[in-house]
Amino acid sequence: MAVVEMKRIHVYALKNNRKKILEMLQRRAVVEVDTPEEASLGEAKGPFSKTDTASARLTFEKNVQLIGSAVETLDSYAPPQKSMLAMLEGRTGVNAHQVQQTAEAAPEVAKIAANIVALGKRVNDQQAEIARLEAQLEALKPWMGLDISMRTVGTNSTSVFIGTFPEELTAGEIKTRLAAALPDVPGVEAEVVSTQPQQTCAFIVCLGRVGSKVEAALRGMGFTYPAAPSKKPPAQRAEDLQARIAAAQKDIEDAGREIASYAGRRQELLFTSDYYSMRANKYQVLGDLWQSPHVFYLTGYVAAPRAPALQRELEEKYQAFVEVETPAEGEELPIQLQNGFFAAPVEGVIEGYSLPGKHEVDPSKVMCVFYYVLFGMMLSDAAYGFLISLCTGIVLLKFKNIEESLRKTMRMFFFCGLSTMFWGVLFGSYFGDAIDVVANTFFGANIHVQPLWFAPLEQPMRLMLFSFLLGIIHLFAGLAMQIYQLCRRGKYLDALYDSGFWYMLVGGLIIALVSLDMFQEMMGLSLAIPPIVTTIALVFAAIGAVGIVATSGRESRGVKRFLKGLYGLYGVSSWLSDILSYSRLLALGLATGVIAQVFNMLGTMAGGGPVGVALFIVVFLIGHVLNLLINLLGAYVHTNRLQYVEFFGKFYEGGGRKFEPFAAKTKYFKITEE
C-alpha cells in the first residue's frame, strides 16, 4: 500500500546556473513544480518577479506543429516502414549528447520542415489549378469543330454570331426560324458546330448592315454567347490547356519527388519536433519561476526517497541552496503509487477509477489478488488462459523497451491468464470440451476430461454458492480496508461504528442463514452447524443491528438521529444486492464454457472424415478466437465493475491528483540519463 510520501523542495540558485539546473531536472523528471501564486507571497515577494515566456513558448509550439505537418506530408509521399508490432517497441532512447546535437541542427531542420510544408502547399495549389483547367477544357469540347477564334464578330461587311441555343436544332431549322422572324432579310447562313441534348452550338453569319436585326431575332430564339470564349480557335486553345495541365502535373511530380527526397531525414524531423516540445515544457516552467536580478527560486514536490540525492546533487554540482520539508497538513499533495512486481499492474485500473484521495491508502496490494482471481474465474478456460499468458509473456520478454504503462497492462493480463488457467483446470475446461469432442469424433475414443474440482455446468448451484462466498470475502476485505484507514487516522470508534457493526450484522446473518435446514436443502449442502453457533451468530447480528441503528445518525440529535439510524440499517439491502452481484462469476464462467462447446459441436457437424477435419479446424480457429475475445472483454469489464462498485464502495472514494513531474514530454523519443 504505497502512496509515495511527498516532500516539498525549495531551490534557490544563481541565475547563471538556471539553464543547467532546469535541464537536469527535466532529464531526471522527479520534481513537480508548484509555484506559489503572487497573492500568497504578499510582502515576502521583495525583488522577485516572474518572466513572461509565453511568446517564446508559442514559437516552440508552432515549430512542433510545423514539423508535425511536414512529417505528415512526407509520410504521404514516402510512407515509413512500420511493422504491426511498432506499438510494442516503445520509443527509442536518446542521450544528452544527441540532444545537444539536435539543438545545434534544429534551426536547419525547421527550415527543411518549412520547405516540405511549402512543397506540400505547392502540390495542393497545382492540383486545384489542374481541376480548373480541366473544367475549361470540358467547356471547350462542344466547340472543337470551330476553326476560327470564338471571339470573331465579323469582317468588314459581315457580322458573325457564335453561341448556343438551349435546344437541339439543325442548321436548316435555325435558318427557317430566322427567315420566319425576319422575312425581309436575305443571306443569313447558319452552321451547327455541335449538338447535345438541350444545347446547340452554332455559327451564324449575315451581312453587316442587318447584324443588329439578326442579333435581336437570335435573342428571341434563346441564343446566348458562351461564357468564356477563347481567343484562339478552340482546337488550338485546347492544346494550350493540355500543355498547361501537363506542366502542372510535372510540377506536382517534381515537388513530390523533392518531398520524397527528404525521406531520409524523417528521424531528424521527429527528433527536432521532440526537442522543441522539450523546450516548450522548459519555458513553461521558466515562466513559473520567481526571479530576482541574480537569483531564481523554484519550489515543488519531490518523492521523499528521491529528495536527499537530488538535494546533494543540486548543492554540490550547481551551488544551489536547497531546503526539503514535510508539506503542511492542509496541502493537496500529488499522488504517486509505487508497488511491487505483482501489484503494480493494477495501478492502471485504480487510476481508471481515481487515485487515492487524502487519508486513503493505495488499494493495489489487496485489490490485485482479487482482480486476478475474479478475472480468472470469469474466463475459466485453461487453454484460453494459456494463450493469454503466452502472448503477453512473449511480448514482455521480447519487447524490453515497451512503454511503461503498456508493460503494466501486459503484466496484468499475464497474471490474469495464469489465474484463468488455474480455474480452467479446476473446472475441467480446455477450449470448452474440445478434447472430448476431438477424441470422440476423430479417434472414436470415449475420453472424458475430469475436472480437478467440479464441472460448473453440471453443478451450477455449487458454483453460485462459491461465487457468493468469494463475494463475501471480497466485500469483507473492503470493510477491513475501511477499518485500517480509520484506525490509521486514530478514529477507532468510527471504525467500530461504520465497519465493526456491519461485520457482526452481515457475518451473523450469513451464519444463521446457512444453518437453516431449508437453505441447506435448497443448496444441497450438508453442514452440521451446532445450534449454539447459530445462537451466537444471531446475538452478534442483533448487537450489530442495534449498534448500526444507534450510531449511523450520530451527527444528528433526537428523533432525527433515530430515523437516520434506521435508514442506516436499511443498508443491509445493499449488502444483499452486492453479494448477489457476484453471481456474474457463474454467469460469465458458464458463458465461456458453453459457447466454446457450441463451436466445438458446430465443428464436428461434418463427421470424422477428411472434410470433417477441415471443417473442424476452420470452425475451431474462428470460433475460439471469437469466443476468447468476447469473453476476455466481458471478464475485463465485469472484474473492473466488481472492483469499482462493490469493493471500492466499501471504503474508497478517490479524488487524488496524479504526480506529474517536470519532464521532457516527448512523443517520439525517450530522453535517457546517459
Place this chain on the structure above:
Amino acid sequence: MFDWTTMGIVFALLGAVLAALMGGIGSAIGVGMTGQAAAGVVTEDPSQFGKVLILQLLPGTQGIYGLLIGFVTLTQIGVLGGSSDISLAKGLLYLAACLPMAIVGMVSAKWQAKAAVSSISLVAKRPDQFGKSMIFPAMVETYAVLALLISILAITSIGSIQV
C-alpha cells in the same frame, strides 16, 4: 386426433428459441446503436478506436447469454441427441424458465446500449475517464446477469422434477 400431451417438446423448444431470438434481437439493436456512435467518434479522433470498440461491444453480451440458455435448453430437452420425451408440463416449465433471459435480455440490451452511447460520447470528450465510462453500461448488465442466473438454475433443475 390432436394430442396435447405430445406438445411438451414443442413448448420446450419454443423457450430455447425465444431466449436466443430475443436476446439476439436486443443485442443486435444495441450493438447497432453503439456502433453508430462509435463510428462518429472515430471520424473525429481515430486514436479512440480501441476504447469505443470496447464500449460498443458491451450490449452484445445479452445475445450470448440468450445463446447460452438456448443451447443448455437444447441439450437438456434432448434435441441435440438423447431422449426427447418431454411431458407437456415439463415443456411449459422449460418455456417459463427461458422467459427471464428472453425478455430481460432484449430490454436490457437496448437500455444498456443507450447508456453505452452516452459513455461513448463521454470518452470522446474526456478520454481519460474511460474507466468510469465502462461502469455505467455494466450496471445495466447486472439485470441481464440475474435473469441469466434464474433461467439457468431453473433449466438445469427442471430435469429432476417429476411431472
